[in-house]
């Protein structure tokens with residue numbers, strides 16, 4: 404049998420492991436920050452009808468410029484954005500990969516503030532871009548001063564700011580984003596994968612786009628939109644940026660089925676997002692109730708909570724899994740991360756955790 408080590412693999416990939424959380428079938432899966440609410444039935448039928456129509460044309464390549472989808476996304480985002488400002492791909496992971504293909508690469512660097520989304524360093528490595536992990540302040544916070552001084556010191560070609568940050572949940576101030584932009588000479592990506600879960604009084608980085616041609620705001624339909632399995636991520640930026648991404652995208656990278664499904668879903672954005680407030684309620688409940696069980700819940704603006712004060716994260720993870728509750732060990736000592744689920748799922752998690760406490 405051939406093994407990986409028998410193949411002439413690229414040197415920098417030798418010894419690496421593929422990224423991915425365990426995909427286990429469990430009653431309560433709260434490990435990858437999905438929206439655990441299914442799509443409303445009437446929206447699902449509309450999406451199905453659109454996909455059924457699109458499948459009759461799949462003998463032809465799809466619209467390479469996905470014009471209708473860009474129109475829908477511009478309409479959804481508002482802020483005066485037009486289709487010329489919008490880009491999309493198969494998940495925001497692909498969007499970020501295309502950004503690195505266009506603006507990173509060998510001899511160039513990407514700076515982010517760790518702990519942060521682990522795909523950034525993996526996508527950097529895959530595109531030959533150097534990854535520079537800079538440090539956060541106390542409690543995973545990020546002040547404008549910390550951001551600016553790290554960028555001035557490292558002088559990276561790209562900066563990625565995860566807002567709110569995964570896996571810590573930490574919201575990022577608009578002042579810190581401005582500080583990053585002003586301190587850097589290169590491209591600045593703000594990853595707003597969890598934007599819809601932010602406090603409603605906190606402005607999006609979209610408000611900063613006018614006059615900032617090096618700024619990019621990436622979003623996804625995977626989380627708030629309950630569309631993780633459809634793979635649709637997108638980006639808003641100056642039209643020159645989307646022109647740059649056209650240089651590296653594969654031709655026809657968004658299938659006709661993906662485009663049709665996303666356009667149909669966006670036509671129901673109100674209904675698709677109806678669960679967001681309920682999920683925020685369950686998240687706030689986690690933040691309220693975890694301390695009562697003796698844990699420290701970190702400040703969060705997303706659909707998950709990082710909690711500390713866990714003596715043995717691996718043991719707690721395994722014990723919860725035994726009770727059918729899957730959460731995430733994100734590798735931060737003394738911490739675990741849990742996604743806010745439905746009310747019943749969140750209850751199941753809290754009860755399983757309380758049961759562990761009473762045993763020990």
Ligand SMILES: *Cc1c(COP(=O)(O)O)cnc(C)c1O
Nearest residue numbers: 494495496520569596623625636
């Ligand atoms: C989940 C997540 C994404 C989304 O990835 P998709 O490829 O759009 O599913 C992007 N960034 C962060 C920080 C995430 O947590």
